Structure formats: C-alpha cells, structure tokens
Amino acid sequence: MGAGASIPDTLSIDEVKTLAGDKFDHAVYDALPKGADGKITKEAFLKLAAPTPGDEPAPVSAPSPAATPAGGGTVIEVKMTELPLAVDKARAAGLTPLILDRSASHLLDTFHNYKADALLDAKMWTLKLAKKEIPQEEALEGLRSKLSYSMARGMDLVISCQSASPSFSSTLNGDVFPLEVFKDSGKALINDDSASKIITDDHAKELTSGMKMCNPEFKVQVSSHFGVDDIDDFLFAKGFGFEKVPREWFQILNIKHDEGTELLD
Incomplete structure (x- = not known):
C-alpha cells in the first residue's frame, strides 16, 4: 500500500x-x-x-535525544488479542501508544466503547470547528472536559482521531489541552501546574475534594484509521494535525487483523 x-x-x-x-x-x-x-x-x-506561503507555523524544537525514549516512532504489528500487553509495554518504555486500525468495521473503536475508558472523539471536534459550527474556545473546552475528568479520576483517555487529522498543532491546543498530553502516555501532565490549568472546578469538587490534582493512574493512548504508510503524510506532515507532535513520542501499534477481516480501501 x-x-x-x-x-x-x-x-x-x-x-x-x-x-x-x-x-x-x-x-x-x-x-x-x-x-x-x-x-x-x-x-x-x-x-x-498544503500550507500557504507566509502561513507556516512557528518552528518547533525537536526533543533532545535524552528526552526521546529508545524505540520511539517505530512500528510494531500486533494482533487485537496482543494489544493490551503491547500498550503496557509502550507505556513502560515512556511512549504513547498510537494504534492504527484499518478494519472496515472499526473493531478498535468498538473495543474501546465496551471498555471503561474515557473516549475523546477528536474527529467530531475537528469537524465542528472546520464547519465553523462552534468557535475555537468551545472546541478546546470540549477537549478539556474529557481530559480534565480523566486526569482527576485517573482514567485511560483514548484520543480517537478516526479518519481525521485533528488540528492539535494549531487551533486545538493551549493551556487547557497542551501538546504534552501526547508525551509519555500523558504522564507529562501529572504535576500540580498542569492540573491547576486543566482540571475544572466542577471535576475537582466532584472527584478530588475540591483540590486540582491529577490521579497518578491517568494515562493516554491515541487511535487512528490511517494506515502505516499514511501517517507521515496525513498526521505528522507539515500543515497537518500532529506536525508539532514528535513522532518519536509514540509507539506505533499497527493491528494485524485475522484473515478474512474486511479492511478499509
């Protein structure tokens, strides 16, 4: 392909x-x-x-070699049954799982819907913003709400990109949803400064006795319908959603489906 x-x-x-x-x-x-x-x-x-002349985003410094875990950015093929262990191994290595599912029936999305994970529909917010149905501030608050709840409760936040390249490098990032959410499975946000900016007053009152603190069990993974050969062109390329997010922060897990599973064209 x-x-x-x-x-x-x-x-x-x-x-x-x-x-x-x-x-x-x-x-x-x-x-x-x-x-x-x-x-x-x-x-x-x-x-x-493609970005237009004069509209290029500000350059972003690449993480130093010491800050990039070994194996970052590489692709591992896994079966669905092997996925939980592969996710755990990626996190143990200081990487964020980026899971690619090419099944036509979106088996990974179904799997996450049945689990007790927090599911953030990044495609939905991207599309609403692109159609100008909502302002940027509302989209960011939508992302923040899921992130805040997951941090306060200590949940596994699944950032579901589906067939989109959400604009995390431009309109969909800020103090309440920083790029560091993608670093080290979200552990970069387990600190008082991040918690004070991201966790809402309501979630603090409901889940942490009014204190804005991140539960250490909080973690992040990302899912996409793109194929291995497409992510550099449609996620990490200049002008696309993950342009400012280093590929090296991720362990890319490409699901190898059983024979007979219908795949996307």
Missing part, C-alpha cells in the same frame, strides 16, 4: 473538512475542479491542505 492509500481517490466536502481541519479554505475549495458527483480528487485535496 503506497502513501495516501487510505485516502479515497475522490472526497466530498465533509471528508475534506475532516482531513484538512483548520487548514480548510472554502474559497480555494470552491475554485477546485469537481467531478459529476461534486467531489474533488485526492491530488486536489493535497494541494488544498
């Missing part, structure tokens, strides 16, 4: 908004040639999502 293989050959406007996030420009989209079905080609989408 070549780069971009999990992106369809043609895309509707909603699919474009989901993938492009805050890089979506309606005027540019309207000017693009479209097929009889009103969709644009994958090649046209890549031009649409």
Whole structure:
C-alpha cells in the first residue's frame, strides 16, 4: 500500500473538512475542479491542505535525544488479542501508544466503547470547528472536559482521531489541552501546574475534594484509521494535525487483523 492509500481517490466536502481541519479554505475549495458527483480528487485535496506561503507555523524544537525514549516512532504489528500487553509495554518504555486500525468495521473503536475508558472523539471536534459550527474556545473546552475528568479520576483517555487529522498543532491546543498530553502516555501532565490549568472546578469538587490534582493512574493512548504508510503524510506532515507532535513520542501499534477481516480501501 503506497502513501495516501487510505485516502479515497475522490472526497466530498465533509471528508475534506475532516482531513484538512483548520487548514480548510472554502474559497480555494470552491475554485477546485469537481467531478459529476461534486467531489474533488485526492491530488486536489493535497494541494488544498498544503500550507500557504507566509502561513507556516512557528518552528518547533525537536526533543533532545535524552528526552526521546529508545524505540520511539517505530512500528510494531500486533494482533487485537496482543494489544493490551503491547500498550503496557509502550507505556513502560515512556511512549504513547498510537494504534492504527484499518478494519472496515472499526473493531478498535468498538473495543474501546465496551471498555471503561474515557473516549475523546477528536474527529467530531475537528469537524465542528472546520464547519465553523462552534468557535475555537468551545472546541478546546470540549477537549478539556474529557481530559480534565480523566486526569482527576485517573482514567485511560483514548484520543480517537478516526479518519481525521485533528488540528492539535494549531487551533486545538493551549493551556487547557497542551501538546504534552501526547508525551509519555500523558504522564507529562501529572504535576500540580498542569492540573491547576486543566482540571475544572466542577471535576475537582466532584472527584478530588475540591483540590486540582491529577490521579497518578491517568494515562493516554491515541487511535487512528490511517494506515502505516499514511501517517507521515496525513498526521505528522507539515500543515497537518500532529506536525508539532514528535513522532518519536509514540509507539506505533499497527493491528494485524485475522484473515478474512474486511479492511478499509
């Protein structure tokens, strides 16, 4: 499977908004040639999502070698039955699990829905923001609410990207949802300073006797429907959602499904 293989050959406007996030420009989209079905080609989408001159984000310093755990950014293939152990091993190595699921029925999403994890639907907030249904502040508060509750209660926060590249490097990050949520399975946030900024008054009152403190059991994992060959182009590439999040912070776990499992095109 070549780069971009999990992106369809043609895309509707909603699919474009989901993938492009805050890089979506309606005027540019309207000017693009479209097929009889009103969709644009994958090649046209890549031009649409590319950063425009003068609009490049500020450079971000890469983490020092000492701050990057060995094995960071590498890919490991695992079966669904092996996933819990693989997640634990990634966390023990100081990495954040980034789990790739190409099953057509989204088996990983179903698995997380049945578990007692906190599920953050990053695609939903990305799409609402791209469609201008809500302001940036409301989207950030939506992310913060899940993060705050998970930190205060000590839950496993699953950041579900699905087929989107959420704009965590631009509009969807700030004091209440910092990039450090992706570092060391969220352990970078287990400190008083982060807790005071992120945990809401309501969650502190409900869960921690009014004190803004992070439960040490708090942890993070990330899931995506992209394939291994696509994440550099559609997650970590310039102009996309994880541009400012070092790939080396992650242990990439690519689910190897049983023979006969229907996969995404």
